[in-house]
Amino acid sequence: MNKLNNLPKKKILSLFMTCGFPNLSQSKKIFQEMLSHQPNIIEFGLPFSDPMADGPIIQESSKIALKSKLSTKHSLNLIRSLKKERSNTAFVIMCYLNTIQKFGVKKFTNEIKNIVDGIIIVDLPFEEETSIKKLLDKSNIHLIKLISPMTNKKRSQRLLKDAKGFVYYISATGITGSNKLDYSEINKNVSSLKKQTKTPILVGFGIKSRKDVLAINSKTQADGIIIGSALIKKYFEENMNFKKYLVSLNKFIKQVKI
Amino acid sequence: MKKYNEPNNLGRFGDYGGMYVSETLMPLLIDLDQSYQKIQKDKKFQKELSDLFKNYVGRPSSLHHAKNLSAYINGPKVYFKRDELNHTGAHKINNCLGQILLAKKMGKTRIIAETGAGQHGVATATVCALFGLPCHIYMGSKDIERQKPNVFRMKLLGANIIPVESGSKSLKDAMNEALRDWIKNVRDTFYIIGSTAGPHPYPKMVRDFQSVIGKEAREQFLKVEKKLPDFLIACVGGGSNAMGLFYPFLNDKKVNIIGVEAAGKGPKTNQTAATMTSGTPGILHGSFSYVLQDNDGQIKEAHSISAGLDYPGVGPEHSYLKDIKRAKYYGVTDKEALSAFQLCSKLEGIIPALEPSHALAYLVKTFKNKQKGKTIILNLCGRGDKDLFTAAKAIGFDADE
Structure with a gap:
């Protein structure tokens, strides 16, 4: 059963966190804290040395994770150890293609089968996805589509034709953790996408407060939101004090869960 | 063998190349590819570019018979294709002029570029000054330190x-940024990539703009x-x-093609930039090609005394030429280069x-006392002014004022 097929109709919450950040054992505690809030989705970021679509905060978290000698295998084992059958939270991996390619696409798919419900491969556009998608489909893992404000209607129609799980709408033409959010533009684009697909549309990139979450919910037709950088940023705001970070993370997730 | 006709319309040189970027950039790359196809057939565009090549860059660059070096190696007759005589001191300007004309055509108003040695940065800053466009150059702080003259040049040019x-x-890292x-x-910016790397159509487009080198050399020779x-x-x-030199010769099967990579402190050390001799196929900066990476696919840091070769990837077309054995690639250490x-x-x-x-x-190392009677064209793609301080330091000469 793919848990992404049972997402609620509205107010979907997806939380992103870099695997192995700041190190493997603390990372597990962070994910456990996140899971305790029962978000609809957790996105596990696999750290990459050259995350060209990520902003400074996720870059830094990847760098710290990699410095602790984290391997792909470590990350996958961590994800497996967090899996609970009775939980409703869907598991999604977010990564760059080279990580999967080097691990071996087939081997990677086998490793995550029955554990992960979806995967976002940041640098794998529609044009290049065919062979990987076939393998994922066989294992009932949804390849999540990304749509940006630059994607025109003709292209989005092609992209959304076989969208499954959810659609990741990149809310700003920017990198993760960017500043500006233009609600009327988001609404215009999301409304147009809603007409093209029944798959839930989640808005990501640049959401950092309860205010943002409420605004996306009331001012746009989006079905939910994705928060990443803002969760990681707390770690640095707490001066890398892990205990304080867990408290602050708990408080923040409560705020954004509407 | 069939006529060389790479890449295909998805930017594939065999398996290499492609477009591995986020969805934010995809529509842009498709747009860029279409605009590029248009200007290839646009006579006015081509005329404007060749005028600039002639009158601004000083093309054609000469083909110089290096008699003394030939006598020294006592092997083949050596010719230098002297692209170091170009305006701005390297081949980089050829590509920058092509791309900025395209940027103008596409109505872009802001130019960005990455640079290693600073040659591409200087060339980009130069064409931006010429066309009055704002120019932002990303440069690694380590390179800023070792290429100070070029940093000053770029600043003078208004970048x-x-x-x-x-x-x-x-x-x-400059390319990541x-x-x-x-x-x-995305909306107003044109990214002038300086090498045959990056996602399609860059590897093809940069090769085409640089192929003026090989076309001239072939004719002159x-x-x-x-x-x-x-x-x-x-x-x-x-x-x-x-690629600029090789491309017009790819169908001439009798011409042997050799690419020389920077092996830094040695190809078997961790301090190398010899991607094709020491690397494996992977994805970096939007294309599939040889890269220096570890077992987990994390990209390794490259090392070379030459900032322009200090890159853990390589253009996808080179990877293809290596695999089909049309070109051979070898590594040379910092010490040998010096x-x-x-x-x-x-x-x-x-x-x-x-x-x-x-x-x-x-x-020198391969042809000394060998292959007498044969001929060679070596692409002298840049002049050494920018390297004087680095070289002086490495040789042990005090070049400070």
């Missing part, structure tokens, strides 16, 4: 230089020697000067950049 502190603080800038500013050369030699970082740098200066009265010094080193 804004953005130091990059992430990763190895060199070319790879430039890509991030582009993702953020035929004129003086009444035949084709036996060997072509060029240095390869990302690979733009090499002695060729001095040798060429003394023998030919030409101070080469550290990048082509790698090609020169390979030439």
Whole structure:
């Protein structure tokens, strides 16, 4: 059963966190804290040395994770150890293609089968996805589509034709953790996408407060939101004090869960 | 064998190349590809470019018979394709002029670029000054330190230089930051990539703009020697000067093609930039090609004395040419390049950049007392002014005021 097929109709919450950040054992505690809030989705970021679509905060978290000698295998084992059958939270991996390619696409798919419900491969556009998608489909893992404000209607129609799980709408033409959010533009684009697909549309990139979450919910037709950088940023705001970070993370997730 | 006709319309050179970027950039790359196809057939565009080549760059660059060096190696007859005589001192300007004309055509109003040695940065800043467009150059802080003369040049030309502190603080990281800038500013910005790397259509487009080198060299060589050369030699970082020279000769099966990579402190050490001799296929900066990476696919830091070759990736077309064995690739160490740098200066009265010094080193070491009667064209793609401080330090000469 793919848990992404049972997402609620509205107010979907997806939380992103870099695997192995700041190190493997603390990372597990962070994910456990996140899971305790029962978000609809957790996105596990696999750290990459050259995350060209990520902003400074996720870059830094990847760098710290990699410095602790984290391997792909470590990350996958961590994800497996967090899996609970009775939980409703869907598991999604977010990564760059080279990580999967080097691990071996087939081997990677086998490793995550029955554990992960979806995967976002940041640098794998529609044009290049065919062979990987076939393998994922066989294992009932949804390849999540990304749509940006630059994607025109003709292209989005092609992209959304076989969208499954959810659609990741990149809310700003920017990198993760960017500043500006233009609600009327988001609404215009999301409304147009809603007409093209029944798959839930989640808005990501640049959401950092309860205010943002409420605004996306009331001012746009989006079905939910994705928060990443803002969760990681707390770690640095707490001066890398892990205990304080867990408290602050708990408080923040409560705020954004509407 | 069939006529060489790479890449296909998805930017594939065999399996290599492609477009591995986020959805924010995809529509832009498709747009860029279509605009590029249009200008290839646009006579006005081509005329404007060739006028600039002639009157602004000083093309054609000469083909110089390096008699003293030829006598020294006592092997083949060596010709230098002298792209170091170009305005701005390297081949980089060829590509920048092509791309900025395209940017103008596409109505873009802001230019960004990455630079390693600073040659591409200087060339980009130059064409931005010429066309009155704001210019932002991403440069690793390590490269800013070792290429100070070029940093000053770019500033004089009105460019804004953005130091990059992430990763190895060199070319790879500058390219990451430039890509991030582009993702953020897709609507008005044109990214002038300086090498045959990056996502499609860049590897093809940069090769095409640089192929003026090979076209001229072929014509010039035929004129003086009444035949084709036996060997072509060029240095390869990302690979733009090499592709520029090689491309017009790819169908000439008798011409042997050699690319020389920077092996830093040695190809078996961890301090190398010899991607094709020490790397494996992977995905970096939007294309599938050889890269220096660990078992987990994390990209390794490259090392070379030459900032222009200090890159853990290589253009996808080189990877393809290597695999189909149309070209051969070898590594040359910092030390070997440094002695060729001095040798060429003394023998030919030409101070080469550290990048082509790698090609020169390979030439001297491989052809000494061998292959007499054969002919070689070596692409002297840049001059050494920018490297004087680095070289002086490495040689042990006090060049401070």
